[in-house]
Amino acid sequence: MxxxxxxxxxxxxxxxxxxxxxxxxxxxxxxxxxxxxxxxxxxxxxxxxxxxxxxxxxxxxxxxxxxxxxxxxxxxxxxxxxxxxxxxxMLFLWFIGAFLWDGNSFRNLRNDYDPYFKEQATIKVEKKEGEHGAAKQEAAEVKEIAAPAEKH
Amino acid sequence: MSTTTTASPNEAKLWGGGKSPFNSEYGKVMMWYFLMSDAFTFGAFLISYGTVRFSTNGWPNSNEVFRSFPFAPDGVHAPLVFVSIMTFILIISSVTMVLAVHAGKNMDKKGVVRNMIWTIIGGLAFLSCQAWEWNHLHSEGAWWGMNPFLNADGTASSTNFTNFFFTITGFHGFHVFSGVVINIIMLIMTLLDKFEQRGHYLMIEKAGLYWHFVDLVWVFVFTIFYLL
Known part of the structure; x- marks a missing residue:
């Protein structure tokens, strides 16, 4: 230097x-x-x-x-x-664009062809406050009903 | 060939051998390429979060989920407050890291030690905040495979939200943890005069690149999970 x-x-x-x-x-x-x-x-x-x-x-x-x-x-x-x-x-430009597009398209397709999926988005659930057990149980229930919808 | 001045003489000389074309040390260039690959790992995580969120009708409201604060009474509603403190801790620790690198360039050992200590303290403070937040969310019933929060519109939510949150902030937290460990090793090496003997503080620069990358990832994680 x-x-x-x-x-x-x-x-x-x-x-x-x-x-x-x-x-x-x-x-x-x-x-x-x-x-x-x-x-x-x-x-x-x-x-x-x-x-x-x-x-x-x-x-x-x-x-x-x-x-x-x-x-x-x-x-x-x-x-x-x-x-x-x-x-x-620069690969990210494609990565982000393609995958967000794909996710959006998947939602639209399911709303069109899967009445159960669409129905789930309209049913309001009672909010359970505080208790651990209730929260865990609710999460488990949600998992159960989410599973069949994903089989398509 | 003495008349090759037409194309780009500088470039020919640059790659002609005898000097470093990137004017950078090997380890530093490799650190850059490692960080680039790590960026793709984090990118893939965040993009999959985006894809799943786009493919779902409802999503929990982050202002409802991340609303508490240490030592605050139950039911307090203070969204964005705690996470903004975490963000500023990481920004400030990034600044002290820059100052440590700068001191290293001037062969100023005292400056390196002082700023490395501040950087380590900042990293530990961030990790403590994250530990508190995880613990708090867990006490509310949130974990991998468990989501007590409803969607913003009151419909039942899936566990995607908590799965992504704990996986991505966990992966980032692990990076912060390894960054703190690396910084502690660098501090010990500085105190042992290793870099004075080598005649340069390039290792501090490499640790600095890693630490700034951790801050960079938090900019994205913070924005995507807490703001969008």
Whole structure:
């Protein structure tokens, strides 16, 4: 390293400023996410809820970018190294899209062709508070009725 | 060939041998590739959660499930509060890890030791919070194969919700645990002057990559389970 002493000091200052900046960004994004979460609790409009959820996902991706790029220093690595890591991760675009699509399609198919599955989504259950036994029993019952539906 | 300046001379020199094309140490590059594969493992878990949730008509409301707080009276309704504390603990421990790596680059042993200790404390604090939350949910009757919570619309729920919750947060918690163990080993090696003898603190950087990855995964787990 051919850095002089003052060069090193300037570099240190820069690095510390970067750490401070990213810490603030991560904290602020988290607080915004939480505020959106609290706001969403009493929300009835499906469209608005979806928009808020979309915003939360964007904030989540931004936080992930800041952690990987600055805390893990990926941004300061050689471009070829960055590409060997980022390009394989592009597989997630298909992974997420295909599987969520598949899950959605499966629900629609079952609602169309499995009357029992659809009926289960309309029967309200009495809420059992507190007791351990009741909760366990209820879980067991649910498991039993869920089993035949999955055989299709 | 003295006139190959047209294509990309830098690249030819980069891969021509005699120097590291990635300008990075072997172990660090391999740590990156391990983390990439681990990202696919966590990704597969979270995507299967999404697939199952999309294929189901009803799903429990996370604000009803995760609403309690240590030392709070029964029946308290404080959704998102406890998990936001857990999130900030992990973010702060990630920051102290960056500071430890930074101190290591300057060969500042004292700074490394101080920040590694803070990082370990943060990791242990996070694990304690998670242990409390698991214990609390278990006392309410939630576990693998047991789901006391109804769907948000009042219909009967399956055990998918609790199965995914305990599997994914458990897998993440196991990563945090191994991260704390790795950090403790790094702290001991620093105290024994191992890195001073080697002349570099690259091992702290590698442990740091792992620790930041654990924080990164929590960003996704936190958002997907508690917010969406």
């Amino acid at each position: 051919s850095h002089s002493h003052t060069d090193q000091e300037a570099h240190n200052k820069e690095a510390m400023a970067e750490i401070k900046k990213v810490t603030i960004i991560l904290s602020v994004f988290t607080v915004i996410e939480l505020l959106l979460g609290f706001w969403m609790m009493g929300m009835t409009s499906v469209g608005l809820k979806l928009a808020v959820k979309g915003t939360i996902v964007i904030l989540m991706m931004a936080k992930a970018f800041y952690i990987v790029a600055y805390f893990m220093h990926l941004k300061h690595e050689v471009k070829n190294l960055i590409m060997t890591i980022v390009v394989p991760l």
